[in-house]
Amino acid sequence: MDTLTRLENTIGERLSADPDTSYVARLNAGGVGKIAQKVGEEATETVIAALSGSDEELVGEAADLLFHLTVLLQAKGIALSAVMTELDRREGVSGLDEKASRKDT
Numbered sequence: 001m002d003t004l005t006r007l008e009n010t011i012g013e014r015l016s017a018d019p020d021t022s023y024v025a026r027l028n029a030g031g032v033g034k035i036a037q038k039v040g041e042e043a044t045e046t047v048i049a050a051l052s053g054s055d056e057e058l059v060g061e062a063a064d065l066l067f068h069l070t071v072l073l074q075a076k077g078i079a080l081s082a083v084m085t086e087l088d089r090r091e092g093v094s095g096l097d098e099k100a101s102r103k104d105t
């Protein structure tokens with residue numbers, strides 16, 4: 001099982017845990033608005049790290065962003081596999097675009 005899928009499973013289990021002992025449960029108790037706000041903050045911190053931080057800081061912020069995004073998707077009842085399917089679909093679309101543009105030239 002890959003890392004993100006393992007994390008998704010853990011988050012799914014922790015959503016309804018005791019907020020006193022679980023950060024995921026605490027976030028979830030705040031509602032989708034609170035989780036979305038955290039995703040926004042982590043995205044901003046990722047951008048700042050990319051522009052003026054070290055590689056290590058960028059890795060840390062990217063991990064925070066992926067973690068909070070996964071919490072948001074779980075709270076909305078959306079599986080990561082739905083996002084992967086969408087990315088696969090786009091890869092197929094751009095692959096077709098490339099073939100079409102090669103034909104045109």
Ligand SMILES: N=c1c2ncn([C@@H]3O[C@H](COP(=O)(O)OP(=O)(O)OP(=O)(O)O)[C@@H](O)[C@H]3O)c2ncn1[C@@H]1O[C@H](COP(=O)(O)O)[C@@H](O)[C@H]1O
Pocket residue numbers: 010011014021022023024025063064067
């Ligand atoms: N991957 C993570 C993870 N990444 C980041 N964080 C938490 O996310 C928060 C990061 O928020 P910030 O950097 O904004 O720190 P902060 O400003 O102090 O946070 P807030 O006061 O805004 O909540 C920290 O509290 C981290 O502990 C995480 N908390 C949990 N996990 C995973 O989720 C699993 C379940 O965690 P629990 O729900 O706590 O059991 C754990 O086993 C981990 O695998």
